[in-house]
Amino acid sequence: MSSPAKPRSGVAEWFDARLGISEVLAFLRHKTVPLEGATIWYYFGGVSLFLFGIQLATGLLLLFYYKPGADSAYESVQFIITRVPFGWLIRSLHSWSANLMVFAVFVHMFSVYFLKAYRPPRELTWLTGMGLLGLTMTFGFSGYLLPWNELAFFATKVGTDIAGILPVIGPAVARLLRGGAEVSGATLTRFFGFHVAMLPAAFTAVLFVHLLLIQRQGMSESIRSTDTPPKPGMPFFPGFIMRDAILWLGVFAALLILCTFSPWELGAKADPFSSAPAGIRPEWYFTFVSQSLKYLPAQILGIDGDVVGICVFLGGALFLFFVPFLDRRAARNQPSPLFTAIGVGIIGFMLTMIALAYFKPY
Amino acid sequence: MRMEAEPSNRLSRRSLLDAFLSGSVLAFLGALFYPVVRYLNPPEVKEVVANRVVAAKVSEVKANAGKIFRFGSKPGIVVRLPSGEWRAFSAVCTHLQCTVQYRSDLERIWCPCHNGQFDLTGKNVAGPPPGPLERYDVTVKGEDVVVSRQA
Numbered sequence: 001m002s003s004p005a006k007p008r009s010g011v012a013e014w015f016d017a018r019l020g021i022s023e024v025l026a027f028l029r030h031k032t033v034p035l036e037g038a039t040i041w042y043y044f045g046g047v048s049l050f051l052f053g054i055q056l057a058t059g060l061l062l063l064f065y066y067k068p069g070a071d072s073a074y075e076s077v078q079f080i081i082t083r084v085p086f087g088w089l090i091r092s093l094h095s096w097s098a099n100l101m102v103f104a105v106f107v108h109m110f111s112v113y114f115l116k117a118y119r120p121p122r123e124l125t126w127l128t129g130m131g132l133l134g135l136t137m138t139f140g141f142s143g144y145l146l147p148w149n150e151l152a153f154f155a156t157k158v159g160t161d162i163a164g165i166l167p168v169i170g171p172a173v174a175r176l177l178r179g180g181a182e183v184s185g186a187t188l189t190r191f192f193g194f195h196v197a198m199l200p201a202a203f204t205a206v207l208f209v210h211l212l213l214i215q216r217q218g219m220s221e222s223i224r225s226t227d228t229p230p231k232p233g234m235p236f237f238p239g240f241i242m243r244d245a246i247l248w249l250g251v252f253a254a255l256l257i258l259c260t261f262s263p264w265e266l267g268a269k270a271d272p273f274s275s276a277p278a279g280i281r282p283e284w285y286f287t288f289v290s291q292s293l294k295y296l297p298a299q300i301l302g303i304d305g306d307v308v309g310i311c312v313f314l315g316g317a318l319f320l321f322f323v324p325f326l327d328r329r330a331a332r333n334q335p336s337p338l339f340t341a342i343g344v345g346i347i348g349f350m351l352t353m354i355a356l357a358y359f360k361p362y
Numbered sequence: 363m364r365m366e367a368e369p370s371n372r373l374s375r376r377s378l379l380d381a382f383l384s385g386s387v388l389a390f391l392g393a394l395f396y397p398v399v400r401y402l403n404p405p406e407v408k409e410v411v412a413n414r415v416v417a418a419k420v421s422e423v424k425a426n427a428g429k430i431f432r433f434g435s436k437p438g439i440v441v442r443l444p445s446g447e448w449r450a451f452s453a454v455c456t457h458l459q460c461t462v463q464y465r466s467d468l469e470r471i472w473c474p475c476h477n478g479q480f481d482l483t484g485k486n487v488a489g490p491p492p493g494p495l496e497r498y499d500v501t502v503k504g505e506d507v508v509v510s511r512q513a
Contacts, residue, residue, distance in 0.1 A: 154460055154475060157458070157459050157460060158475055175404065176402055176404075179404045181409070182435065182436075273431070273437045274430055274461065275430055275462060275474075276460040276462075276463070276473065278463075279474065280475055294489065294490065296490050297490065298486060298489075298490055298492040298493075299492065305490050306458065306490060361477075362477045
């Protein structure tokens with residue numbers, strides 16, 4: 001359906017003739033978002049995207065003053081938050097929105113999981129989404145080290161050591177990440193490169209495919225018996241986009257409130273020759289791993305406990321990654337309570353470990 | 363078709379060319395990525411191996427306390443037992459390489475990262491660490507606490 005041609009200025013027409021914007025708009029008007037009880041969950045992908053935009057904008061601004069290097073990184077962040085006008089705000093926005101983005105991405109992933117929206121033909125959307133989740137966590141891990149503070153230093157030591165216990169490729173991976181045998185200034189330089197160049201490029205490419213797939217296939221509708229007729233949906237443009245925009249504004253307001261009343265801390269400068277401080281923990285989204293490792297004994301059936309633990313986590317990640325191909329019932333458009341139960345189990349485990357890490361770390 | 367006229371065990375011109383072509387693509391990619399992979403793998407830097415170091419001054423460390431010191435490129439920990447005796451170990455936890463500390467309340471060496479514990483002989487006694495801390499020799503010369511690697 002082509003919308004009735006409104007009188008337009010010559011400039012708009014000139015661009016439209018070259019870019020075909022009206023066709024895109026017509027497509028977006030035609031596309032509908034299913035209106036069901038679960039609609040609230042459809043917003044979290046958009047929120048993640050919005051927060052990624054904030055990351056890009058504030059990240060670019062931080063690059064104006066940040067200086068990587070063991071002797072300059074901490075000092076430059078200190079300079080940003082104490083001397084540069086609004087530096088505290090830009091840095092806090094970057095850290096806070098990074099954390100909210102990880103949260104939004106996790107909510108998005110689990111909502112897609114529980115709605116079984118990964119079922120055919122959307123397997124590739126799920127796989128690219130899992131790729132984006134992995135990249136988001138890698139962003140978090142690499143960015144955490146950049147201020148070169150005590151907590152980040154030890155978190156990186158442990159994190160890269162965990163990479164080192166992976167079977168076969170582990171030692172090479174750990175060395176590659178650290179830029180040497182130990183976490184040092186060389187590690188910081190590498191993480192900086194990952195964080196500001198390689199990861200953004202990879203993320204943008206995967207995100208493009210992810211969004212393209214969503215636009216082509218439309219949003220998934222939940223599993224229901226074929227004799228109930230689908231409810232009429234809401235046009236993606238302008239209806240859903242406007243709702244998205246309102247929510248984004250709300251998220252932005254929440255971010256600013258967080259940054260103003262609880263600016264992100266810098267902590268003490270990393271000292272490779274000091275003890276790890278008591279109560280040390282990684283960013284909250286890695287605490288479910290670090291907390292579980294505390295409960296594992298030195299040996300399980302003759303294998304080092306941490307190796308067993310990491311292999312279990314890897315298995316869990318692989319399960320989530322390949323779930324569109326494992327959940328055969330959902331693929332046939334039938335409810336799959338087993339997979340729902342597994343999802344509840346995973347969330348329950350993660351939340352318990354995160355709570356323990358914060359309230360009863362030892 | 364001409365293909366059918368050829369004996370099946372002979373290589374066709376097409377597949378020979380395909381093999382050459384894919385071989386050169388692989389060789390090209392290999393030549394492209396080999397230097398990149400080598401470049402990313404950091405060169406071996408000679409580690410500073412210290413065999414003897416002044417870890418602390420006697421007056422710095424009270425009984426039932428410990429101190430981290432620099433031993434070459436790695437941290438070490440020197441502990442003064444409640445009895446006044448000195449002990450020294452590597453401070454690198456054998457679990458995931460965090461730097462340990464002395465807990466006077468437990469009279470043990472403790473790793474805060476994953477709650478590993480070592481007794482005052484360096485033996486792993488609780489939590490996830492799979493092995494003991496490397497033990498060093500300690501001699502007190504006047505005011506200096508000198509730590510050296512065990513022979």
